[in-house]
Amino acid sequence: MKSINVLYVIIFLAIGILSVSFATQGNSYYALGSLSSDGSSESFDKMMSVLMHKRCVNCHPAGDIPLQGEDSHLHNFNISRGKDDHGLSGYQCGTCHQKENNNYSGVPGAPEWALAPLEMAWEGKTRVEIATQMMDPTRNGNRSHDEILKHLTEHKLVLWAWDPGVDAEGTPREKPPVPKMEYIAAVKQWIADGAIIPEN
Ligand code: HEC
Numbered sequence: 001m002k003s004i005n006v007l008y009v010i011i012f013l014a015i016g017i018l019s020v021s022f023a024t025q026g027n028s029y030y031a032l033g034s035l036s037s038d039g040s041s042e043s044f045d046k047m048m049s050v051l052m053h054k055r056c057v058n059c060h061p062a063g064d065i066p067l068q069g070e071d072s073h074l075h076n077f078n079i080s081r082g083k084d085d086h087g088l089s090g091y092q093c094g095t096c097h098q099k100e101n102n103n104y105s106g107v108p109g110a111p112e113w114a115l116a117p118l119e120m121a122w123e124g125k126t127r128v129e130i131a132t133q134m135m136d137p138t139r140n141g142n143r144s145h146d147e148i149l150k151h152l153t154e155h156k157l158v159l160w161a162w163d164p165g166v167d168a169e170g171t172p173r174e175k176p177p178v179p180k181m182e183y184i185a186a187v188k189q190w191i192a193d194g195a196i197i198p199e200n
């Protein structure tokens with residue numbers, strides 16, 4: 001009789017432990033997989049605070065002229081995107097912009113320096129508009145989620161924003177508001193969660 005009671009206790013405990021572990025798994029799945037109950041997403045907030053920063057937007061302008069500096073004024077020297085976003089013939093971006101910052105002249109630099117094409121313009125748009133077009137293959141250079149993830153976390157022009165050098169006056173350019181590793185983690189989290197764009 002006694003041993004049967006012990007058996008019941010053991011079965012009871014086992015069921016208890018199993019259901020607790022299922023429940024917590026369920027919770028962490030929900031926490032990962034969707035927006036918070038108020039419709040917000042911390043990883044989206046962090047990522048977008050970087051994308052909306054002038055270090056990105058200066059190169060993703062709505063017009064044909066790159067923007068410069070903390071006040072995003074039009075680029076000096078009559079620079080224009082030209083036919084291929086690399087500048088006018090004979091006056092290409094690479095004439096001045098090298099693969100690295102030149103902190104003597106104040107010319108910023110990174111490999112493949114060019115203007116983002118017009119369909120990738122971010123200037124003047126809301127964060128929801130930017131995120132929507134960034135995930136739209138007809139407007140993002142036909143990139144999949146994985147390719148956008150790679151571009152956002154590995155591309156030299158993107159990462160330049162955390163090593164932006166100094167301007168022509170020798171003043172250090174402002175970095176994006178979120179540290180680089182924290183930004184990379186937020187992008188990965190947001191895409192792993194299904195790249196859900198909140199309503200605003
Ligand atoms: C005649 C040389 C020259 C050419 C050609 C040139 N740039 Fe620049 N660019 C500069 C200089 C100098 C600065 C730095 C100005 C400063 O910050 O004081 C600069 C700054 C910039 C910045 C500002 C970065 C920031 O966030 O403040 C961007 C963006 C930029 N250039 C993009 C381009 C693009 C794209 C092209 C080609 C379409 C181009 N530039 C062609 C000289 C040039």
Ligand code: HEC
Binds near residue numbers: 085113117151
């Ligand atoms: C020096 C100019 C420059 C700077 C600075 C720059 N970009 Fe771009 N960006 C480009 C160019 C050029 C392309 C198009 C490249 C291509 O399609 O291969 C591009 C394309 C992109 C794309 C893919 C297309 C899209 O819009 O969905 C993303 C994402 C992107 N940039 C993110 C960023 C972020 C984030 C920053 C700032 C942290 C940034 N860029 C800063 C020039 C720049």
